[in-house]
């Protein structure tokens with residue numbers, strides 16, 4: 001059997017695209033291998049969102065290109081956001097790469113593997129969005145899967161290159177989303193994580209007869225038989241639809257977890273960032289969500305060091321974080337991307353100043369997260385067991401409803417026997433800044449054999465403290 005190795009970089013949306021390519025490869029009879037030195041073809045699905053992510057992508061490509069010199073690898077394929085963004089430069093500067101695919105070209109991997117493809121296969125980024133009938137091999141922990149609601153973004157945030165590399169928003173039809181949810185559940189998932197670039201804008205681009213409210217789609221997904229947790233990501237801080245709030249507050253399977261990147265909190269900064277609202281609206285949204293949704297976990301992201309950010313504006317952001325006391329927040333240093341409108345702004349913040357601001361804000365968030373985690377000690381909660389921890393294969397880890405896969409912390413199970421894919425009752429006995437330790441309180445229900453996990457190397461952007469985009 002012919003062998004192929006994948007590396008997936010960047011965000012979870014890229015991860016879904018990698019999983020589609022895995023589906024294309026396995027459907028074509030290829031065997032996925034864990035180690036690049038065993039592969040005839042190596043695919044790197046890149047990220048090109050900010051400077052650090054670009055560097056990581058380039059380093060990874062060069063590292064894997066070494067296997068061509070050793071003679072084991074016959075073809076190196078680079079796909080995703082970096083090749084979508086810089087096709088010409090990469091083609092010129094990376095002669096060792098055999099094929100380039102863009103961010104919407106996952107299905108073209110079949111041509112590459114068939115041997116009939118041209119070198120450059122970077123198409124229009126707005127051409128494709130995954131559908132329920134596309135092949136896909138889920139690589140996440142056994143009982144959890146990402147589900148894309150839409151691709152692309154219609155907003156014009158000054159610092160963000162996403163609309164250029166992912167194209168305008170294309171929402172999937174509600175029936176197609178539900179069909180994929182059913183397929184994922186049939187494959188063993190009990191947690192579905194709904195993602196897009198701008199989730200509150202879901203459906204706005206669809207024809208009137210196909211348009212459905214986000215709340216209606218979320219409800220239909222949550223009502224798929226076998227689903228235990230549905231989680232939403234990337235909610236823009238607009239006034240949130242009351243029907244969605246109602247769902248969050250009352251639907252037993254819609255997890256009270258809001259992921260809402262706020263980016264900043266000072267009015268003048270939000271204006272320079274072209275966010276379309278000010279601090280008051282953000283405060284109102286946070287207050288409304290906190291008051292309406294019992295036990296809400298709030299995750300957000302901020303950028304510091306954006307052009308024009310004064311010390312006073314940064315201080316206002318710090319004050320806002322103190323006020324809001326988010327359960328999870330990640331802080332990025334502004335990355336000056338040449339094709340974004342923020343690049344043209346004056347008042348660039350020195351790198352060291354931005355790094356210091358990021359460090360201090362993250363230290364504050366660490367303290368808040370620690371306090372929030374400590375308050376959970378003694379509580380009993382449902383934990384979705386994910387599998388053995390990195391510490392030891394006999395120590396299992398999982399997540400409670402307030403911890404999203406791959407980006408938040410974990411609950412380590414110190415006592416009792418648990419298996420991946422089980423939902424168990426756990427009492428929290430210890431807390432650290434990001435993680436918790438718990439003891440099993442229940443007897444396991446008979447559970448189906450866990451789905452076999454496909455090996456996929458996922459790099460970057462998915463640890464507790466950082467995430468691209």
Ligand code: SF4
Pocket residue numbers: 153154155156157160161162163197198236
């Ligand atoms: S930051 Fe988010 S909402 Fe703004 S342009 Fe980028 S993807 Fe769209």
